[in-house]
Amino acid sequence: MPRKGHVRKREVVPDTRFGNPxxxxxxxxxxxxxxxxxxxxxxxxxxxxxxxxxxxxxxxVFEKAMGNVAPQIEVRPRRVGGATYQVPVEVSPERGQLLSIRWIISYARSKKGMPMSERLMRELMDAYKNEGSSIKKREDTHKMAEANRAFAHYRW
Known part of the structure; x- marks a missing residue:
């Protein structure tokens, strides 16, 4: 990260089939x-x-699966007076999209014994139906944020 100014977001070229970034x-x-x-x-x-x-x-299928997996809230570590607290913060739409992409791909890769397209299909179908590993990850993230709600006043 630069010391001065901010980093500009790059334009993502949409894909060829759906025209979606x-x-x-x-x-x-x-x-x-x-x-x-x-x-x-x-x-x-x-x-x-x-x-x-x-x-x-x-x-x-893609849009609904991504929307179902994207978390609304997550915890970020915040150091206050020598102690580190897990502070719940809301997730921006870009970060939610990034996390859902990351989780779906990682859980699809973790399943072994079949071609990647089959594994990805199963993970996307599970996410579409609001079940599966990536949905469990989102629920765990939400539970962690709920458990640390007492530290919400440390939000920056």
Whole structure:
């Protein structure tokens, strides 16, 4: 981070199929070793399979899954007088999107024994239906924030 001024946000080029920057961010996060076409194939394949099984549009599945996983509140450490408190703070929409992308991809990668498109499809379907590992992570985050509500006055 620079000492003076602020860092400008970069413009994200929308993806080719849905024309949505969030999908482009998801593809970039999914990508390994610069293989963007492989990441696109994995995501689009997973969305198509999930949409077919759920009877919905692929982009609708993606949007609802991302919205369901994004947390509303999280805890941030705050040092006050030698003690570190976990202070609950509201999550901005950009950070919520980032966390939901990160959680969905990490839990899809943690499942073993099947192709990545299958694992991602299952995680997206679970998120769409408000169940699964990434939804549990959001609930744990909310519980942690609720448990530390007493320190909310340390918010900055």
């Amino acid at each position: 969030a999908v482009a961010k998801f593809i970039s996060s999914l990508m390994k070793g610069g293989k963007k076409s492989v990441a696109e194939r994995i995501l689009y394949g997973a969305l198509d399979k999930a949409a077919e099984k759920l009877g919905a549009e692929p982009f609708e």
